[in-house]
Amino acid sequence: MSNTPVTSAQPSPKIDTRLWSTKARNLSPYVPGEQPKHDHLCKLNTNENPYPPSPKVGQAVEAILTNGADALRLYPDPESDGLREALANLHHEHGIDASNVFVGNGSDEVLALVFACFFMKERPLLAPDISYSFYPVYAETFGVHMVKIPLSDDFSIDSDAYRQPCCGIIIANPNAPTGLLLGLDAIRKLASEHPNAVVVIDEAYIDFATDSDESKQGNSPSAVALVKEFDNLVVTQTFSKSRSLAGLRVGMAFADASLIEALTRMKNSFNSYPLDRLAQAGAMASVQDEAYFAKVCQQVITLRETLASELAKLGFEVLPSQANFVFAKVPTTLLDGDAEAVALALREQGIIVRHFAKPRIDEYLRISVGTSEQLKRLIEALKVLV
Numbered sequence: 001m002s003n004t005p006v007t008s009a010q011p012s013p014k015i016d017t018r019l020w021s022t023k024a025r026n027l028s029p030y031v032p033g034e035q036p037k038h039d040h041l042c043k044l045n046t047n048e049n050p051y052p053p054s055p056k057v058g059q060a061v062e063a064i065l066t067n068g069a070d071a072l073r074l075y076p077d078p079e080s081d082g083l084r085e086a087l088a089n090l091h092h093e094h095g096i097d098a099s100n101v102f103v104g105n106g107s108d109e110v111l112a113l114v115f116a117c118f119f120m121k122e123r124p125l126l127a128p129d130i131s132y133s134f135y136p137v138y139a140e141t142f143g144v145h146m147v148k149i150p151l152s153d154d155f156s157i158d159s160d161a162y163r164q165p166c167c168g169i170i171i172a173n174p175n176a177p178t179g180l181l182l183g184l185d186a187i188r189k190l191a192s193e194h195p196n197a198v199v200v201i202d203e204a205y206i207d208f209a210t211d212s213d214e215s216k217q218g219n220s221p222s223a224v225a226l227v228k229e230f231d232n233l234v235v236t237q238t239f240s241k242s243r244s245l246a247g248l249r250v251g252m253a254f255a256d257a258s259l260i261e262a263l264t265r266m267k268n269s270f271n272s273y274p275l276d277r278l279a280q281a282g283a284m285a286s287v288q289d290e291a292y293f294a295k296v297c298q299q300v301i302t303l304r305e306t307l308a309s310e311l312a313k314l315g316f317e318v319l320p321s322q323a324n325f326v327f328a329k330v331p332t333t334l335l336d337g338d339a340e341a342v343a344l345a346l347r348e349q350g351i352i353v354r355h356f357a358k359p360r361i362d363e364y365l366r367i368s369v370g371t372s373e374q375l376k377r378l379i380e381a382l383k384v385l386v
């Protein structure tokens with residue numbers, strides 16, 4: 001039914017690793033959520049947006065493809081100046097200009113460069129014990145000593161627990177897979193308490209966050225608002241979720257110009273052209289269609305609340321998500337509360353959700369917000385299991 005992951009913790013015994021470096025042999029790569037080849041599956045496992053990107057993205061890409069052979073014959077702008085300007089414009093009220101913006105091939109690449117630039121130091125990097133599972137992979141890849149700080153019993157981030165010597169802190173906000181949001185006051189505190197460490201806030205899901213003191217006052221809960229206040233703060237974001245462009249691979253970081261310069265030097269020591277011409281043009285078109293962006297985010301937020309309440313009716317304990325997924329504890333009425341068995345049973349019915357066989361969260365499922373039709377299909381499929 002699916003393609004198998006191409007990587008796992010250990011290379012298969014059939015693979016000849018004789019010519020590999022020790023480093024390559026010892027890697028434990030990140031295993032991405034399954035990307036099935038079959039269209040009819042209801043794919044609620046990798047937090048993609050259920051809606052298409054702005055039609056202007058397709059038009060911009062099309063324009064390049066039809067603009068004669070030269071467009072693709074030539075290398076793209078290595079620094080993606082136009083896109084960086086457009087992103088800076090989105091945040092000009094916070095004093096952001098293009099020197100505060102870095103772009104890369106998805107935020108995964110931006111995060112990898114962040115690890116290489118700021119965390120390969122003697123002091124440890126601090127990160128929540130339950131968070132984006134790529135962080136420990138980068139730590140291993142770059143030889144970064146990462147110390148995991150336990151989330152509180154309610155899965156919230158205890159910012160006081162980060163008050164210890166470190167070279168940096170990385171927090172996904174909203175966190176993944178919990179979906180919980182940390183407020184700007186706590187982020188301000190982390191950045192001011194660690195003036196000599198780099199504090200990274202990974203905002204892959206921030207555009208779906210509405211329930212913060214900031215949003216109640218009509219402001220965004222994004223820490224981009226704090227970049228001019230703290231020269232040790234890096235905020236990463238992505239086009240993959242709220243802008244429906246996971247396939248285009250565009251991510252960004254906002255930070256003080258000195259930190260951006262470090263990222264740029266690291267990029268230019270690895271791959272000078274991480275964003276191709278289609279990605280730069282498509283991403284710019286997306287940024288220029290803010291009305292569409294706002295509409296899609298609102299649709300996803302509305303459906304998230306419906307999904308959470310439908311799951312709660314079935315007995316799930318649903319964490320208050322601020323992302324485009326929900327994280328929910330499976331009730332004992334459903335296959336004795338065996339979350340992995342529920343995920344497998346849903347799969348039998350053509351619905352893929354994510355289960356993490358990890359301590360503290362193995363009774364939970366992470367379910368991406370889909371279309372209303374997908375939501376109905378999921379709830380019907382769960383009812384069959386009661």
Ligand SMILES: Cc1ncc(COP(=O)(O)O)c(C=O)c1O
Nearest residue numbers: 106107108132172204238240251
């Ligand atoms: C917390 C978090 N950060 C970063 C990413 C990477 O996103 P991308 O590389 O598509 O920009 C993801 C993807 O799921 C994520 O969940």
